[in-house]
Amino acid sequence: MSTTAFDVIIIGEGIAGLTAAGALAKHGLSAATFEQQIFGGLVLNINELDPAPPGGEAGGAAFAAEMTQANAEAGVTSIQEPVTAVAAADGGFGVTTEGGGYRARQVIVASGARLKMLGVPGETEFEGRGVSKCADCDGPMFQNETVAVIGGGDSALQEAQVLTHYCGKVLLIHRGAAFRAQQRFIDRVQANEKIESRFGTTVEAIVGGQMVEKLRLRSAAGTEEIPCAGVFAYIGLEPNTGFLPAGVQCDARGFITAGDTLETAVSGLWAVGAVRSGCGGSLADAMAEARRAADAVAARLK
Ligand code: NAP
Numbered sequence: 001m002s003t004t005a006f007d008v009i010i011i012g013e014g015i016a017g018l019t020a021a022g023a024l025a026k027h028g029l030s031a032a033t034f035e036q037q038i039f040g041g042l043v044l045n046i047n048e049l050d051p052a053p054p055g056g057e058a059g060g061a062a063f064a065a066e067m068t069q070a071n072a073e074a075g076v077t078s079i080q081e082p083v084t085a086v087a088a089a090d091g092g093f094g095v096t097t098e099g100g101g102y103r104a105r106q107v108i109v110a111s112g113a114r115l116k117m118l119g120v121p122g123e124t125e126f127e128g129r130g131v132s133k134c135a136d137c138d139g140p141m142f143q144n145e146t147v148a149v150i151g152g153g154d155s156a157l158q159e160a161q162v163l164t165h166y167c168g169k170v171l172l173i174h175r176g177a178a179f180r181a182q183q184r185f186i187d188r189v190q191a192n193e194k195i196e197s198r199f200g201t202t203v204e205a206i207v208g209g210q211m212v213e214k215l216r217l218r219s220a221a222g223t224e225e226i227p228c229a230g231v232f233a234y235i236g237l238e239p240n241t242g243f244l245p246a247g248v249q250c251d252a253r254g255f256i257t258a259g260d261t262l263e264t265a266v267s268g269l270w271a272v273g274a275v276r277s278g279c280g281g282s283l284a285d286a287m288a289e290a291r292r293a294a295d296a297v298a299a300r301l302k
Pocket of ligand 1: 049050051118150151152153154155156158174175176180202234235236237280281282283
């Protein structure tokens with residue numbers, strides 16, 4: 001088993017992890033980023049970053065690719081292996097992946113979050129056959145058709161807007177009585193004639209044959225089935241934390257509690273970005289706290 005050692009291991013190559021790694025390299029520290037799938041994290045599927053950070057005007061994938069390239073040039077090691085465990089050992093940390101074992105003096109957890117699933121019949125069955133997690137990638141498949149977006153937060157409203165570029169009609173289905181997204185997203189949705197919002201409504205099942213054909217909805221008026229070719233659920237996020245060592249504290253939803261210092265209850269283990277409880281939710285927030293954690297780690301290691 002490999003025992004390659006770094007000053008700092010950063011878990012996750014989303015925008016927060018890439019930012020932290022770049023900042024650590026500038027401090028002259030050896031840094032390695034670990035990624036289980038592909039660099040970019042949640043923004044990989046977002047073509048229109050809103051607001052776009054400087055350099056992010058060409059969309060999430062291009063932004064992440066540029067940061068990855070810059071990190072490589074600055075000497076950051078990128079390792080495409082899923083992290084399975086982190087353990088405090090010998091005054092530092094042992095990081096175990098599916099490919100081997102590594103050591104670091106400090107660890108920054110920037111493993112992000114994944115989209116929550118609705119958990120209704122048909123959702124898994126029709127994945128890739130009408131059920132999608134990416135409006136930008138799959139929207140073009142629904143030219144002039146009716147699709148449904150589920151949720152009432154920033155993601156649902158932003159992605160509903162994206163889908164109107166392709167679809168004939170977007171049903172925006174929200175369980176609550178009012179959206180809790182940023183006002184500018186609400187204004188855009190309300191002004192878009194292709195979007196029909198339904199409140200107080202939940203999805204009971206996704207129904208179809210070869211492909212999605214209908215949604216079964218429940219509201220105070222009872223249940224109804226509505227024709228619909230695509231279903232995009234944006235109902236919030238679940239943190240990626242399966243590898244955490246004992247002692248790290250999390251909130252009731254499983255997001256890491258690190259507070260303002262960004263250091264977790266385990267000394268030397270930091271958390272930034274979407275995996276951290278209380279992260280502001282914008283890219284700018286995630287990048288700012290990633291830089292802050294990198295500075296704090298660098299100060300600790302001097
Ligand atoms: P979110 O803010 O947690 O909103 C999730 C929405 O889904 C809520 O409206 C919630 O309803 C609903 N929901 C949750 N579970 C549900 C279920 N089982 N069935 C039906 N509906 C359900 O998630 P998000 O919109 O993905 O945003 C995540 C974070 O990223 C937020 O901090 C957000 O501000 C940020 N974000 C920012 C931008 C941007 O700045 N451009 C874009 C996207 C996301 P209730 O309202 O009833 O709880």
